[in-house]
Structure formats: C-alpha cells, structure tokens
Amino acid sequence: MAKFINGANGTFSGKVGSVIGASWRGIHYLRGLAKKSTVPPTEAQVAQRLRFALVTKFLSPLQGILSVGFRHIRRLTAAQFSMAVKRNIEQAVIGAAPDFELDYPAVTLSDGGLFIPLTSSLEVAEGSVTLTWDPTPNQFGGASNDVAYIVVHNVERQLFITTDTPATREDGEAVVDVPAPFVGQTGHAWMFFASHDGRKVSKTVYLGEVTFQ
Template sequence: MAKFINGANGTFSGKVGSVIGASWRGIHYLRGLSKKTKIPPTEAQVAQRLRFALVTKFLSPLLGILAVGFRNVRRLTAAQFSMAVKRNIEQAVIGAAPDFELDFSAITLSEGGLYIPLTSALEVAEGSITLSWDPAPNQFGGASNDVAYIVVYNAERQLFITTETPATRANGSAVVDVPAPFAGQQGHAWMFFASHDGKKVSATVYLGEITFQ
C-alpha cells in the first residue's frame, strides 16, 4: 500500500500498480517493479552469489569497523560496506563452487596509505591476547595518536572480539580479553591504523592464526 506525503497533491511512497514511489536525500522518484524471470542462473552467477553470501555474512558484524577502514571510499556506510565486500570477494575467497572458503590471511578491513609498523607480534595467554607493534611513527606518515583498530575472530563460533578501549600507535601494545568458552578454539587476528581525525587509514595487517587459551 502506498501513502501520500504532504497530502493528496504531494508525492507518495510505496507500491501503486506497477511502480514504486520512494525518496533518497529528499529527492522523490518512481521506479518500476523488477521483472521476474524463468531463466535459470548460469553457473557463474550461482558461484558469484555464493561468494557474495559468504563474504557478506562474515563482514556484517563489522559495519562500524569498515566505516572507518573504508572511509576514503565515501561517507556513506552502505558504500563503504559494499566496497569491503567487493574487495574481499576479489581477494579472500578461495576454492570452487559450491565449497568456497575464506582465506583469512587475505581479509581486508581497510584501505589507505597511512604508515603501518614494520614489526608486529601476537602473544596468546590464558584469557587474553596481547598485540604489540613498533610505536615509532614514520617520517613519511603516521602520528603517535593514530588509533589502532584490532579485530579478533573465533572461526568456530563465528564471533568477533576487540579491545575494550582503542589503543594508540604510541601505546605500542593492546590487550584483548578472551571469553573462557573460547579456550581451545581457533581464530584469527587483524589490525589497521587510522589517524585521530579518521581522515587517513592504513592497509590491513593480518596478525596470524590463534589457538585461544
């Protein structure tokens, strides 16, 4: 059912017959209903849909992180998420249909030229993961107050965790608290840096596979 906006002489939103009224950023427009087709999808189309579903499911909990990591794409979260999906379909999906998998070492959560420390390390202990990096900024880019965004993924439970509060480049390390039920399960970790004002972002660094303790 359609509804009028600003009275009977105004625009409308919703379905009327074969058209749909909608608006975007204050611009009202009409679009036709999509046409159903009986033509079965090709093998390539099916494969692409499987890749899309796999990557979308993985990235969906990370909208806030991706809004920072892909900020240089556009200021719209939907566009940033779409670009993240595109990049990871291109770079991080391996295998053959219908058994596609993610190459976790190739996951991309950010794009940019902000300086990444040349050395980083990950130490796993009971109930925690400590990540460390060279805190020194580079003369060509990077600042001591750059924010470190850390993402840890439990592959068996398909859950993400991160630091309680963001660390800075100058801190040189950060601790992620690990829930007790994670013990003995496998995971992966990534990080990237963003400038304090969010205008500059680094590429993503894969920190390795983890056995939680």
C-alpha cells in the first residue's frame, strides 16, 4: 500500500501496481518492480551466497562494535557493517561449498593504524577469561587512555560476551566473566583499541582459542 506525502497532490511512498514511490536525500522518484530472474544461479553465485550468509550471521550481533572498528568507512552503521562483512568474506572463510567455515584467527573486527600492543595473551580460570597486553603506548600511534574493545565468542552457542566495563590501554588487563552454561565449551577471543575520542582505531588482534571453565 502506498501513502501520499503532502496531500493528494503530493508525491507518494510505497507500492502502486508495478510502480514503487520512494525518496533519497529529499529527492522523490518512481521505479518499477524488479523482475525475478528465471536463470538458475551459477555454482560461484551459490558459493558466494553461502559465504555471505555465514559471515552475516556471525557478525550481526556485533554491529555496535563494528561501527567503532570500521569508523573510517563513514558514519553509517550499515556501510560499516557491509565493509566488515566484505572483509571477513575475503579473509576469514575457509573450506569448500557448501561446508564453509570461519577461520577464527583471521576474523577482523576493526581496521586502522592505531598502535597494537607488542604482546598479548589470555588465561582461562573458573568462571572467567583474563586478557593481558603490554600497556606501553607507542609515541607514534597510541595513548594510555585508548579504549580496549574485547570480544569473546562461544562457538557452540553462537553467543558473544565482553567485559562489564571498558578497559584502557594503561590497564594492561581485562577480565571477562563466563556464564556457567559456557563451561566445557569452546571460545575464541579478539581485541582492538580505539582512541578515547574514537577517531583512531587499531587492527584486530586474535588472542586465541579457549575452553571455558
């Protein structure tokens, strides 16, 4: 159903028969309905759709973090998410159709030139995962108040957890509380840094695979 904008003599938005009324940046326009293709997709197209579905499902819960990690793409969450999907399809999908898998060490949640710690690690304890890194900033690209964005993924449950409060570079450590139902299951952890004002971002650091305790 279409609706008039500015009365009966104005433009309309929506579908009327085979015509769709819409607007873009204040410009109103009409377009015809897209025709469904009767040509079956090629094997390459099917494979690409499978890659896209795999990556999109994985990244969808992280759109807020991706808007920070890919901030340079423009201030549009949709564009930042699309870039993250594109980058991970290219770099983090392995295997052959239809059995594609994620290469977790290759997953990227950010892109930029902010200084990455020279060393980082994680330690698993009962009910927690502790992440540590070198807190020393680099005089060319880091500051003590850079914010650490930490993501821990539960593979079996397809869920993400992070710290209760953001840590900073100078903290050198962050603790992620692990829910009891996660015990015995497998996880992966990543982190990246963003400047306090969010203008500068580092690349993603893969911290490793864990078995939750």
